[in-house]
Amino acid sequence: MGIQINGKxxxxxxxxxxxxxxxxxxSALRQQAPELVYSVSATTRPPREGEVEGISYFFKTRKEFRRMIDQGELLEWARYVDNYYGxxxxxxxxxxNEGKDVLLEIEVQGAKQVKECFPEAVFIFLLPPSMDELHARIKGRGTESEQVMTDRMQAAREELNQIHSYDYVVVNDEVARACHHIRSILVAEHHRRDRIFKEQPDWLEGI
Incomplete structure (x- = not known):
């Protein structure tokens, strides 16, 4: 059998x-690469109209969620507005294990938890073109007070200080270009020597 590039x-x-x-x-990645699996989170908040179990979220009671935490069934979790997400x-x-790539869109704190239990994951940090552009994007929403904007900018600076924990940086100056760069990263990662021969350690025997 020949060497298999696409394994796990x-x-x-x-x-x-x-x-x-x-x-x-x-959202753009999901349209461009439908084979990419978008991870479904678990939450303790009640379902909203139109949300589907196992597609929108895995809806759990607080007791079920606490059990998942205690038994190590979550890669990462956090509490937000009196509900749990993980x-x-x-x-x-x-x-x-089915050979599908899985995308997690999570905050820096959650990424830290994932890295502790899944260090072989690919960590990508998405950047705005500049801090001025970031401020303009938040302001452009028209829903944030000055205090909230100040808090968000401070949180952004704190998150940027964690960028050294990531493998790649992609600048989102244009959505299509950012998606292209992310997909290029995935192609390169699938062809890494250590990934290929970790799954097929005997392939080079006899050379």
Whole structure:
């Protein structure tokens, strides 16, 4: 049998400050690369109209979510506005074992948790073209008070200080270009020597 380039799928972690355009880029990626699996989060908040179990979220009670935490069933989790959110390990690992690439769009804090238990993941930090552009994007929403904007800019600076923990940086100056760069990263990662021969360690025997 010849060497297999596409074996186990890649776990891709995409982070970036509010205003960098993570959601927009991920939506575009899903259209351009339908084979890419978008991770489904678990949450304790009640379903909203139109949301579907296992597609929008895995809806859990607080007791179920706490059990998942205690039994190590989450790659990462956080509490936000009195509800819990997290990434189920089983869903991700099953998709990866099927050879599918899985995309996690999560905050810096969640990415740290993933790196501790899944260091072989590919960590990508999405940047705005400049801090001035970031400020303009947040202001352009027209829904943020001056204090909220100040807080978001400070949070962005703190998140940028964690950029050294990531493998790649992609500047989102144009969504199509950012998607192209991310897809190029995935192609390169699938062809890394250490990934190929980790899965097929005996291939070079007899040379």
């Amino acid at each position: 799928g890649l776990l891709i972690v995409l982070s970036g400050p509010s205003g960098a355009g993570k959601g927009t880029v991920c 990434t189920p390990r089983r869903f991700v690992e099953e998709r990866l």
